[in-house]
Amino acid sequence: MAPSSEKLLLLDSASLYFRAFYGVPDSVRADDGTVVNALRGFLDMIAKLVPLSEATHVVACWDDDWRPQWRVDLLPTYKSHRVVTEVAAGPDVEEVPDPLETQVPLIGEALGLLGIPVVGAADHEADDVIGTLATRATMPVDIVTGDRDLFQLVDDAREVRVVYTARGMSNLETVTDDVVVAKYGVHAAQYADFATLRGDASDGLPGVAGIGDKTAATLLAAHGDLAGIRAAADAPDSGMSAGVRAKILAGTDYLAVAPRVVAVVRDLDIPDVDARLRTSDAASRAAAEGFAHRWGSVAAMDRALAAVTAAAG
Incomplete structure (x- = not known):
């Protein structure tokens, strides 16, 4: 493992932006009336999670395919209750509230402006990206999610933990093997x-x-x-x-x-990701600030930029 001064933070992005959407009032809007509660909430999560985990590296893991066909072929009931029933043809579409759906690209853009890579994999879920990056990591890893499925990745020997969000961002739970044993009676x-x-x-x-x-x-x-x-x-x-x-x-x-x-896939063919946090240069900071003004998230972006800058050292 790398020196303990390094830490990789893996974000289960969909889990977090759904939580932000439902946790921040939809009265939070940009000047043009666009609902930006999930965007603002997600930025505040970054601002909290980066210093809390003492992360030096961060990856936002993305659902390129939230319900992979190969999983459905094996088990047709897999996530079937989340499929939009009105869609008659084409790939399954997840039921997502309209005000959230319009914010997801904005969240991706905000992550890019913060210098945080967004990583997905064709025909796979964010869980599989997380499993692969956690398995290949050479430093301690914190996985932030509200999904219990990722407890299978906890590995005390390799310092892989889950930061579990199910009880809210103000009551985060750090899950180690002892915690899994205490909760469920299994390792x-x-x-x-x-x-x-x-x-x-x-x-x-x-x-x-x-x-x-x-x-x-x-x-x-x-x-x-x-x-x-x-x-x-x-x-x-x-x-x-x-x-x-x-x-x-x-x-x-x-x-x-x-x-x-x-089982979370742990061996995807994902290119190496440069996840190290870096201090923004003047042009990058100006772009981030311009984005924040456009989308009514100035204070939240300032907090996220401050957290990333401090972590970058």
């Missing part, structure tokens, strides 16, 4: 198998019928991983109760595909 390395077993309605993941959190954790403690659980279910003398064994065997078809859907 972070087991979390993907745990989520596969118990399911997750927010992702359209049905889980194994009749297997909840407690049973999933008990099974993983006894058998280590999903492969071990399935092997025990196939062996009548394994000690697994007949009822649980029947549930696992009934879920065979689901368990054959769901792990690939749940």
Whole structure:
């Protein structure tokens, strides 16, 4: 690992701009009446997160494909409840409020003006970009998200943590392996198998019928991983109760595909990213200030620029 003075901050961008949109009143508008609550909230998140994590490097990870077809082919229910039903043809479109949809390009532009790279990958979600960049990192990593799926990336030995936003930006939770164990009774390395077993309605993941959190954790403690659980279910003398064994065997078809859907991809072919924060030159600062005036976010941009400048040293 790199010297501890370096830290990579990976932003689950969609998770954050949805939170900003719903957390900041839509009365926040530019002079022309455009709603800019998500933009302003996102800039304030940057201003808070960069110094809080003591980041020297930042990447905004992007959903180039929020519902990849290869995941849907494996599990048709995957995120199906979020699809705009009026769209008859073409790729699935995520249901996004109009005032947020118009702000997403502005958020991308603001990140560029701050010198923060925006990175996505064709046919993959931001989670997969995060998984790849966290896996290849040579320095400690903080992953900022409201998505529990990314708990599977927590790795104390490599200093990879999740900064969990589910309780709001004023009540952030730093998730380490001990926290995952305390919450769910499984280690972070087991979390993907745990989520596969118990399911997750927010992702359209049905889980194994009749297997909840407690049973999933008990099974993983006894058998280590999903492969071990399935092997025990196939062996009548394994000690697994007949009822649980029947549930696992009934879920065979689901368990054959769901792990690939749940597992974050960690080996995408992403070019090297120069994520080091840098002090803005005069032209860049002027561009950022001009953008902020145009979109009614002067104070928020000033705070974000100050945070980035201080982190750049």
